[in-house]
Amino acid sequence: MAARVFLQSDWFKVLWKNEGEAWISCKIPGKPTLYGSLKCQAVDPDGLPEITASEGFEVLEVTKKSIHVSCPDENTSSKFLAPFTSFSQIHDKSRQLSGHMLEVNCCRFFPSGLVVLSGGIDTLLKIWTVENGSCAATLKGHKGGILDTAVVEKGRHVVSSSRDGTARLWDCLASTCLTVVADCETPVNGIAVGTADSRIDLGSPNQSSSLQEAGTEGKIMLLAREDRTLQGVALQNKSPVFVFNGSSAFNCCTFLSNSYVVAGTQDGDIYYLDMRNTCSPLQTFHRSGAPVLSVIPFKDGFMASQGDGSCFLIQHDLDHVIELTEPDCDPVYKVAIWEKTVYTCCRDGVVRKYLLSEL
Numbered sequence: 001m002a003a004r005v006f007l008q009s010d011w012f013k014v015l016w017k018n019e020g021e022a023w024i025s026c027k028i029p030g031k032p033t034l035y036g037s038l039k040c041q042a043v044d045p046d047g048l049p050e051i052t053a054s055e056g057f058e059v060l061e062v063t064k065k066s067i068h069v070s071c072p073d074e075n076t077s078s079k080f081l082a083p084f085t086s087f088s089q090i091h092d093k094s095r096q097l098s099g100h101m102l103e104v105n106c107c108r109f110f111p112s113g114l115v116v117l118s119g120g121i122d123t124l125l126k127i128w129t130v131e132n133g134s135c136a137a138t139l140k141g142h143k144g145g146i147l148d149t150a151v152v153e154k155g156r157h158v159v160s161s162s163r164d165g166t167a168r169l170w171d172c173l174a175s176t177c178l179t180v181v182a183d184c185e186t187p188v189n190g191i192a193v194g195t196a197d198s199r200i201d202l203g204s205p206n207q208s209s210s211l212q213e214a215g216t217e218g219k220i221m222l223l224a225r226e227d228r229t230l231q232g233v234a235l236q237n238k239s240p241v242f243v244f245n246g247s248s249a250f251n252c253c254t255f256l257s258n259s260y261v262v263a264g265t266q267d268g269d270i271y272y273l274d275m276r277n278t279c280s281p282l283q284t285f286h287r288s289g290a291p292v293l294s295v296i297p298f299k300d301g302f303m304a305s306q307g308d309g310s311c312f313l314i315q316h317d318l319d320h321v322i323e324l325t326e327p328d329c330d331p332v333y334k335v336a337i338w339e340k341t342v343y344t345c346c347r348d349g350v351v352r353k354y355l356l357s358e359l
Helices: 011-015
Strands: 004-007 021-027 033-041 047-055 060-064 066-071 075-083 084-086 104-109 115-120 125-131 136-138 146-152 157-162 166-171 174-185 189-194 219-225 229-234 240-245 250-255 260-265 267-276 285-286 290-300 301-306 311-315 320-324 331-337 340-344 351-355
Touching: 004 066, 011 021, 011 033, 033 066, 047 060, 060 340, 104 146, 115 146, 146 219, 146 331, 157 189, 166 189, 174 219, 174 229, 189 260, 219 260, 229 260, 250 290, 260 290, 260 301, 267 290, 301 331
Parallel strands: 075 320, 146 189, 189 250, 290 331
Antiparallel strands: 004 021, 021 033, 033 047, 060 066, 066 075, 084 351, 104 115, 115 125, 125 136, 146 157, 157 166, 166 174, 189 219, 219 229, 219 250, 229 240, 250 260, 260 267, 267 285, 290 301, 301 311, 311 320, 331 340, 340 351
């Protein structure tokens, strides 16, 4: 675990005022935590503050929405990005999709952007039309709450995972379950579907499979399992491709490319793996012991959120981490990216919008 810089969650509101002060710290493995402060000395006519750091820290750069701070002795730095705007009443103004009998655990848009897939504790998957909020189909078959979903190609098929331990492939047009892709006998907390590198042996397509299973050839489904296992399964024949054992329950997973994947665990580990050789991870990130709740690819890296309110971007071409700030210890459940815009949803009820162009 490398040294990590922390900054007061409302730093942007405090430091953009003359004589405003915010705490900063650097947590160093095996050493006492280094504590310090940042202080605004003045604010120029353009609204940009002049900020100085206490001993042990250095301010490298300040922009209108970000600050880059280092701890030189530990050779570590982080850039902190404030939200561009926040939406605290977004659900009061938006269309309600009513129909699940209990809480909804997950939802996602189809590639068209006009249809939504949701999964609930009531074991049901529902397909909604955004234009009028009507439920176009209900998919029944799971015996436990739905935990995650993924869309295959353009959306004729979807896959789902459940607390009942199964991952299923569905035909949306017929509203039927085509097959149980995996039966793990343990909850499957997260799934992802991607195209495999040609060097990864998926076996032959199952000739006895239904002709309805279009778009499954060459695809791998990742299963983030409660039993500390990350599993890859060939969607075209339901055969296992790899199994990797982590430090604790896997909560989420995603593809970075057709060879590389990232998955996060309940105890805060994030594994970066090459599916062509999963004997050991290429890299393991551990920034805190808080559960990793979501991971999503971005350019040549990934973004992740955790149960302690942290949300961060790691890219291989950067020598620092970009932190998306403002939540104060409340879990950040999900992250969504569109071009250079990032949206996060937090337990405090706020949806935050960040502009990476502000960096």
